[in-house]
C-alpha cells in the first residue's frame with residue numbers, strides 16, 4: 001500500500017506485476033489460436049485490480065455493473081460516464097498489464113455514432129483503456145463501426161443485456177427458443193462485420209454460444225453464463241467472491257468467500273477495540289522522553 005513504509009511492502013508481489021507482460025490484441029488472438037481459454041473478470045477499484053494483475057487475469061472489464069456492485073443501485077441505468085472514467089482510471093493504475101475494457105454506460109452511445117465515438121475516446125484518453133464494450137446487436141452496428149473506424153478496439157454484448165433489462169423482461173436466459181436464438185446469431189454476425197474484435201454472450205444457451213463461436217471468423221467469443229464452448233470466460237468479481245449482498249446468479253461460481261473473511265475480520269475488530277486489546281504498542285508510535293519533557297515545558301510556559 002502506498003502509505004506503508006517500503007520495508008512493509010511485499011517485493012515478491014510487486015515483482016509479479018512488474019514481470020508480467022502487457023496483454024495485447026495479438027496476445028488475445030494467440031490464446032484463441034492455441035485454444036487456451038481467455039480469463040476475464042470485472043473490477044472497479046485499484047486494490048482489486050492489483051490483485052487481479054498478480055493473478056495473471058488476461059482481461060479486466062470495468063463494467064457499468066459497478067452501479068449495482070459498488071454504488072448500491074438496483075440497475076446499471078443510473079451510471080454516468082464520469083463514474084466510469086473515475087473507476088476505470090483507478091483500475092488501470094492497479095493493473096498495468098491486463099487488457100482493460102471500459103463498459104459504455106446507458107445513453108453514452110445509443111443517441112448517435114458521434115456520441116459513441118466521443119465517449120469511447122474518453123475511456124482511451126482519460127483512463128488508459130485498451131478497448132470499450134457496448135450492448136446491442138445489429139441496431140448498434142453503426143456505433144461499433146464508427147468506434148472501430150476511430151481506431152478503438154470494440155466489444156459487442158449480446159444475450160442478456162442489462163441496460164435493456166426492462167424490455168427483456170428481467171435478468172433471465174435469452175435465446176432459449178429457436179427464433180430468438182437465430183436473432184442472436186444474426187446479431188453476432190452483424191457485430192463482427194461491423195468491426196467488433198470480440199463479442200460477449202451473456203446468459204444464452206450453451207449450444208447457441210457454441211454455434212456463434214464456431215461461426216466467428218476474426219472475432220473472440222466470450223461467455224458469461226453461456227457455457228464452455230466460447231474462447232474464454234467472464235465472471236462478475238462480486239459474484240465470484242461472494243461480495244454482492246443482494247443475490248448470487250445461478251450460473252456464477254463462488255471461488256472464495258471473501259465476504260465471510262471480511263465479516264469475520266470486522267467482528268474481530270469490533271471485539272478487540274471494545275475489549276481494549278487493540279491497539280498494542282506495535283500499532284502506535286512513541287515520542288522520545290526528551291521531546292516529551294520539552295513539550296511539557298512549552299505547555300507550562302504558555303500557561304504562565
Ligand code: KIV
Nearest residue numbers: 042063064065103224
Ligand atoms: O457491467 C458489466 O459488468 C457487464 C457484465 C454484466 C457483462 O456488462
